[in-house]
Amino acid sequence: MVERIVAAAEDVVAERGYDGTSTNRVATRAGVSPGSLYQYFPDKDALITEVLDRYVTALEARISAAFPGRxxxxxxxxxxxxxxxxxxxxxxxxxxxxxxxxxxxxxxAGHRRVAFAQRIDNVTTTALRFRNGPDPLVPVEAVAWVVVRTVEHVAISYVLEEPDLERSMVVDELCTLVSAYLRLRAAP
Amino acid sequence: MVERIVAAAEDVVAERGYDGTSTNRVATRAGVSPGSLYQYFPDKDALITEVLDRYVTALEARISAAFPGRxxxxxxxxxxxxxxxxxxxxxxxxxxxxxxxxxxxxxxAGHRRVAFAQRIDNVTTTALRFRNGPDPLVPVEAVAWVVVRTVEHVAISYVLEEPDLERSMVVDELCTLVSAYLRLRAAP
Amino acid sequence: MVERIVAAAEDVVAERGYDGTSTNRVATRAGVSPGSLYQYFPDKDALITEVLDRYVTALEARISAAFPGRxxxxxxxxxxxxxxxxxxxxxxxxxxxxxxxxxxxxxxAGHRRVAFAQRIDNVTTTALRFRNGPDPLVPVEAVAWVVVRTVEHVAISYVLEEPDLERSMVVDELCTLVSAYLRLRAAP
Amino acid sequence: MVERIVAAAEDVVAERGYDGTSTNRVATRAGVSPGSLYQYFPDKDALITEVLDRYVTALEARISAAFPGRxxxxxxxxxxxxxxxxxxxxxxxxxxxxxxxxxxxxxxAGHRRVAFAQRIDNVTTTALRFRNGPDPLVPVEAVAWVVVRTVEHVAISYVLEEPDLERSMVVDELCTLVSAYLRLRAAP
DNA sequence: TATGAATGAGCTTTCATTCAT
DNA sequence: AATGAATGAAAGCTCATTCAT
Structure with missing residues (x-):
């Protein structure tokens, strides 16, 4: 039941955006009565939060798996x-x-996204510290924060803006950017 | 009158977001009747667009002025x-x-924002070309695109996320990042 | 529920005319919320159309029954x-x-009304042809059309104008008129 | 001024019907401010009444002129x-x-129209009385009323319904109808 | 538990009308 | 006389939410 509702909500949210997603529409799509929806979710926001939460979770899983050595x-x-x-x-x-x-x-669902980003911040911070050793001259938290936001938002912008640029080229440049920066921020 | 309405709309939009901004709320806040609003704006969207447009314009003006030599x-x-x-x-x-x-x-108002970003893309592309000369090995458009998105979104993220990091430190790191990258992308 | 709404709408339409019939007024009269109205009718026009449609249907039934031999x-x-x-x-x-x-x-609902009138046209045309045989000198379609409009509108005028004339007298004259005409239009 | 307003109103009424005629639209069309309109007409209805009144007057003039001997x-x-x-x-x-x-x-404006019809009723009644002499067997008022409504509404129906019938044919039949009836209603 | 009819506050928008200028 | 900005009641309609069944 919950599955059906969330799946329907996912479709509707993807098709019509946040405002275009009405509880009635989700219920209809799920083949469920609007009342049933409220047995599992206190309100509309909770439902959409769940949808986005699952999305973030799936994203997390995929991306985490990409890190060699977890x-x-x-x-x-x-x-x-x-x-x-x-x-x-x-x-x-x-x-x-x-x-x-x-x-x-x-x-x-911003919380989840921010939380995920912060976890990546931490991982990155740890990695930097590991590589640099205790070096008070490099503000590792800030470095990690900047790097993570850079990668996150450039990637998002590329997907959403669909600029007239080759994917591989943009990925190359982004990697060059990050590598150049991190090399500089490594202890000498 | 238009000023009063737009000012009120600005407040309401800032306080309650796009969806929370109802024409009645704006009218009430402006101390104006709902009908008056429609003497100056064809519909709700036009009003909010005006608000965001002014905001983007002000932003543009300030940022453009920051570029030495226009x-x-x-x-x-x-x-x-x-x-x-x-x-x-x-x-x-x-x-x-x-x-x-x-x-x-x-x-x-996204159009305006995207248009502005593209203008910055162009300026940056031109600057790179000027500095590099005709170098087919450096994809200046992609470089410009990546740099501009990086700066834009890291700055936005800093303002909206309010991370527990010193402003000057983040600015420093962002500049270091950009400078390192552009130095690398300059012709040798 | 539908009955209550339609009944209320009938009253309101009868009392205040087409424009004076607002959905809220109908809902109030029906002791129902404005939203409920839209569970059964897509919009205001559909509701009023239903009212008039029912009226035309009832009219049709009564009048059709009055024709001997259907x-x-x-x-x-x-x-x-x-x-x-x-x-x-x-x-x-x-x-x-x-x-x-x-x-x-x-x-x-004009469609229904016009459609009904045309059906009567056809019936009358058929009756005339049946009586006259194939007589190219009598334009039966025109005869039927004129007769049907005459009866329809004189009757409507009598009801709506409420002239200071006895009902039976007007009916007599109308019948005399029609009979005289049809006698003339019958084949000799 | 009044002329300009009424002329504009005539256009708007003809183009958009009663409901589609808003005072603002009329004012705009007349190149006049909405306020000016209320200097000459107490409300919207008065304005449209004036428009229809003029129309009826023009109709009257034309039709009256068609009666030989006024x-x-x-x-x-x-x-x-x-x-x-x-x-x-x-x-x-x-x-x-x-x-x-x-x-x-x-x-x-119905008053005017009805009043005009009644005047025609009277003229017809007089004509019948003149032709028939004092004949208590023929209810001249009813005869006149029926004849006038018949002619009026069959003509209107023809114009508004636009049936697939030749104009001259319909006119012929209508005249035949009226003539047959009146011949019958003349004193023997 | 699941339903779905019913709700009603609230939305955007129109327009006949007024009144200070 | 003429203006036209301002009005505000009311319109048609939506939708998150409830509750008797």
């Missing part, structure tokens, strides 16, 4: 390229949901 | 820092509007 | 009188609805 | 044909206004 401390160019490439692929799979997620970020 | 081809670290710093300041001034603008990107 | 080819004075008399009675029953029907003829 | 007592077939033919022509000139007049009959 989010390990590897920051070599090859590893970076693998992660970035996988990230773009993952985001490109459901652009409609990505768009809704980007639009509605702070209100509902 | 968006000139200067890409020195000092110039980059000036622009980035001004960008963060400008974005930080009305975070609520920025949030709505980010949410509603593709529908309404 | 709209048969009988055009004797007695048959004419029966039909005309019944027509006036039927129309006189809900003058307010008749007025709205006349006002709104071409837009909505 | 609405004289002549009821010969030739005279009937002249009047009927002129009536159809007159009505066919502004079908849009005729439609509005028919739709809105009882509320506003």
């Amino acid at each position: 989010l390990g401390p590897d920051l070599s160019p090859a590893s970076i390229r693998g992660v970035v490439s996988e990230l773009v692929d993952a985001l490109a799979e459901r652009p409609a949901l990505l768009r809704v997620l980007s639009e509605r970020l702070p209100r509902t | 968006l000139g081809p200067d890409l020195s670290p000092a110039s980059i820092r000036g622009v980035v710093s001004e960008l963060v300041d400008a974005l930080a001034e009305r975070p609520a509007l920025l949030r709505v603008l980010s949410e509603r990107l593709p529908r309404t | 709209l048969g080819p009988d055009l004797s004075p007695a048959s004419i009188r029966g039909v005309v008399s019944e027509l006036v009675d039927a129309l006189a029953e809900r003058p307010a609805l008749l007025r709205v029907l006349s006002e709104r003829l071409p837009r909505t | 609405l004289g007592p002549d009821l010969s077939p030739a005279s009937i044909r002249g009047v009927v033919s002129e009536l159809v022509d007159a009505l066919a000139e502004r079908p849009a206004l005729l439609r509005v007049l028919s739709e809105r009959l009882p509320r506003t």
Whole structure:
């Protein structure tokens, strides 16, 4: 039941965006009565949050798996390229949901997204610390934060803006950008 | 009158977001009758578009002014820092509007925002070409696109996420990132 | 529920005419919420169309039943009188609805009304042909059309104008008129 | 000024019907401010009444002129044909206004129309009395009423329904109908 | 548990009318 | 006299939510 509802909601959200998603429409699509919907979700927002939450979870799984050694401390160019490439692929799979997620970020499912980003921040921070050792001159938290936002949003922009640029070229440049920066931020 | 309405709409949009902005609410806030609103704006969307448009215009003006020599081809670290710093300041001034603008990107005022970003793309492309000369090995369009998105979205993320990081530190890192990358992308 | 709504709408339409019938007014009169109305009718027009449609249906049923032999080819004075008399009675029953029907003829339920009139045209044409045989000198379609409009509109005028004339007298004259004409238009 | 307003209103009413005629639209069309309109007409209805009133007046003038001897007592077939033919022509000139007049009959300008019809009733009654002498067996008022309504509404129906019938044929039949009836209703 | 009819506040928009200028 | 900005009641309609069954 919950599955049917969430699946229907996913479709509707992807097709019609946040505002175009009415509880009645979801219920109809799920072949369920509007009342039933409220047996499992307190309100509309909770339902859509669930949809976006699942999306973020799936995204997390895919991206985490791309980190060699499960989010390990590897920051070599090859590893970076693998992660970035996988990230773009993952985001490109459901652009409609990505768009809704980007639009509605702070209100509902934003928490999950931010939480995920922060986890990546931590992993990156750890990796930097591991590589650099205790170096008070490099603000690793800030470095990690900037790098993670850069990769995240450039990838998202590429998927949503659909600029007239080759995917591989953009991925190359993004990797070059990140590698150049991280090389600079590694202890000498 | 138009000023009163737009000002009220600005407040309401900032406070309650796009969907929470009802024409009646704006009219009430402006101390004006709902009908008056339609003497100056054909519909709700036109009103909100006007609000976001003004915001984008103000942003543009401030950021453009930050480019030494009027968006000139200067890409020195000092110039980059000036622009980035001004960008963060400008974005930080009305975070609520920025949030709505980010949410509603593709529908309404998004055009303006995208158009502005593309103009910056062009300026950056020109600057790179100027600096590099005709070098077929560097894909200047992609470089410009990546750099501009990076700066734009890292700055936006900083304003909207309010991470526990010093502003100057983030700006420093962002500049370091961009400078390192552009140095690499300059002809040898 | 549908019954309650339609009944209320009937009252309101009869009392206040087409434009004076607002969905809220109907809902209030029916003791029902405005939303409920839209569970059964897609919009205001559909509701009023339903009201007028029912009225036309009832009218049709009554008048058709008055034709001896179910709209048969009988055009004797007695048959004419029966039909005309019944027509006036039927129309006189809900003058307010008749007025709205006349006002709104071409837009909505007018189709039904026109369609009904055309059916009567056909019946009359057939009856005339049956009586006359193939007589190229008498334009039976035109004869039928003129006769049917005459009876229809004189009856309607009598009901809506309420002239200071005895009902039976007007019916007599109308029948005389029609009989004289049809006698003339019969083959010699 | 009044002329400009009424002329504009005439156009708008003919183009968009009663409901589609808003005071603002009329004012705009007349190149006049909405306020000015209320200097000459107490409300919207008064304005449209004026429009329809003028239309009825023009109709009256044309039709009256068609009566040989200025609405004289002549009821010969030739005279009937002249009047009927002129009536159809007159009505066919502004079908849009005729439609509005028919739709809105009882509320506003209906008085004028009814009053005109009654004047024709009187003329016809007088003519019948003149021809028949004091004959208590023929209810001249009813005869006149029926004849006038017949001619009026058959003509209107022809103009508004646009049936697939030759104009001259319908006029012929209508005249035949009237003549047959009146011959019968003349004193022997 | 599941239903779905019913709700009603709230939405965007129109337009006849007024009144300070 | 003429203006036209301003009005505000009311319109048609939507949809998140409830509750008797």
